[in-house]
Amino acid sequence: MSISRDINSDDVDDNEYLMHTYKPWDVTFVRGVGSYLYDDNGNEYLDFLSGIAVTTLGHANKRVVDAITNQVSRLSHVSNLFGNELAGKTAKLIDLLIGGGKVQAGGQVFFANSGAEANECAIKLVRKFMLDRFVVLSAWGSFHGRTLATLHATGQPEKHEPFQPLPDGFNHVSYNDYSELLKLMNGKVGAVFLEPIQGENGVIVPDRGYLKEVEKLCRKYDALLIVDEIQTGLGRTGSWFSFQDEDISPDIVTIAKALGNGMPIGCCWAKKEVASAFKPGDHGSTFGGQPLALSAALATLDELIALEAPKRAKELGEILKSKLQEIDGVKAIRGKGLLIAVEIDGDYANNVYKKALENGLVVNAVRPNAIRLEPPLTISADEIEEGVKRLDLAIKLAHEEVVVA
Ligand SMILES: Cc1ncc(COP(=O)(O)O)c(C=O)c1O
Incomplete structure (x- = not known):
């Protein structure tokens, strides 16, 4: 007898049992393969969002699936009171990518379970390293997470209130x-x-040289520079990390989303001198850096390196941008690599999102007048072409409705 098997999900009203932190869902996905998702009615969708920059290698990537499957039957979890075989290796690989992929950057890593936790670690590290110089300056429009500290760092007063x-x-x-x-x-x-590019704020790319000037200012005033690469990192914008385009050397870098290709894992990397402020007992996490999550991260990093992810994102980003330019009603295209926002000629992005879904395409209305696209880096040029066709149709249908209304 199995109680969970006796509960038929079709008969359960999510609204009754789940906290209402999200709007009611328009679709329930049950399966994903590569660039495609399938809903509970068997409908197929091209995934141009990747769970918001998470499933960068597409759904059910074989290397990641094999790694998780092997690890889960070997050892899922040991407390951080003990060592595990994967943590040091994974941290070394992350440090290598922070160094641009050719040289170790020479920093240290704390593993967490999410982006907000990675940023929470960064904020605590500032307090421990900088002592009474504890003020953190972040940007209006930014997004850094939902814990109380990362919420305050997030520059959106309506979310603070x-x-x-x-x-x-x-x-x-x-x-x-x-x-x-x-x-x-x-x-x-x-x-x-x-953030080197503000993702949640509508994919806002700062002027070239801005981050370099910020870095100079930090050095002058002896303040740390933290770069939140949670959405931009691991190849998506055409570099291993977006800050590398500006030739800067941040003191702390936070990473999550794509790191486990869907397995919850985040991390905070810091230069050794800064990281050394943490002593045993200063910070921790039951699940952070457990073998199961790390097996996914290690396989994801291996696969991203084999894919030459930054180069691929750059090339495919150019293809995507050029196809998007042909769509009527597109006012502007922002972003880098495969982190793109399409600005439309009115505040009907939510309508476009709905029409896209009805026509088998998953996108996100990141602003009332902008659609965010973050397809997997494994997507093919043909799939990009097909997705843009579906987006074109969605924009036309949504626009017609706006005009009629
Ligand atoms: C730049 C950035 N930082 C932090 C976060 C928070 O990550 P998480 O939702 O995993 O806590 C996000 C999530 O969208 C993000 O885009």
Whole structure:
């Protein structure tokens, strides 16, 4: 007898048993293969979102599936009170990619379970390393997570409002505005915390040179530079990490999303000098860095390296952009590699998202007038062409409805 088997998911009202932190779902997916998803009615969808930059190697990637399957039958979990075979190896590989893929960067890694936890670790590290210089300056429009500290770092006041009081020690500046940052730099600022491209804010790419200027300012005022690569990292924007395009050397880098290709894992990398502020007992996590999650991360990193992920993202990004330019109603295309936002000629992006779904394409309405595309880096040029056709149709249908209304 199995109680869980006796519960038929079709008869369960999600609304009754799940907290209402998300809008009611339009579709329930039950299976994924490569660039495709399948819903509970057997309908097929091209996935142009990858679970928001997570399943970068596509769904059910064989190497990742094999690694997880082997590991789960060998050893899923030991407490961090003990060592495991995979943590050091995975950290070394991450450090190599932070160094650009050819040389070790010479930092150290803490493994967490999500992006917010990776950022929480970064914020704690600033407090431990910088002592009373604990203020973290982040950007308006940014997104860094949903824990209380990362929520305060997130530069979206409407998200702060219901959760006051938030932890002290956060202040915000306009993104891509070096002069405003200069005005707020003082002896209390311990770190500047930025996304190299603001993903959740609609894929906002700062001017070339902005991050370099921020880095110079951090060095001048002896503050740390934290780069949140949770959405941009691991090849998606055409470099292993987006900060590498600007030739800067951040003190702390946070990574999550694509790291496990769907297995929950994040990490905080820091230069050794900074990382050394943490002593046993300062930080920890029951699940962080457990063998099962690490097996996925290690296989994902191996596969991304074999795929030459940054090069691929760059090439496919060019193909995607050129096809998108042919669509009527597209006002602008933003982004780098396979992190792209398509700005349309009105506030009907949610309608486009719905029409796209009805026509077998998964995208995200990241702003009222912008659609975000983050297909897997394993996608083929033919699949890109097909996805753009479906998006074109969705924009036309959504636009017609807007005009009629
Ligand atoms: C740049 C950035 N930082 C942090 C996060 C938070 O990650 P998580 O949802 O895994 O906590 C996200 C999630 O979208 C993100 O895009």
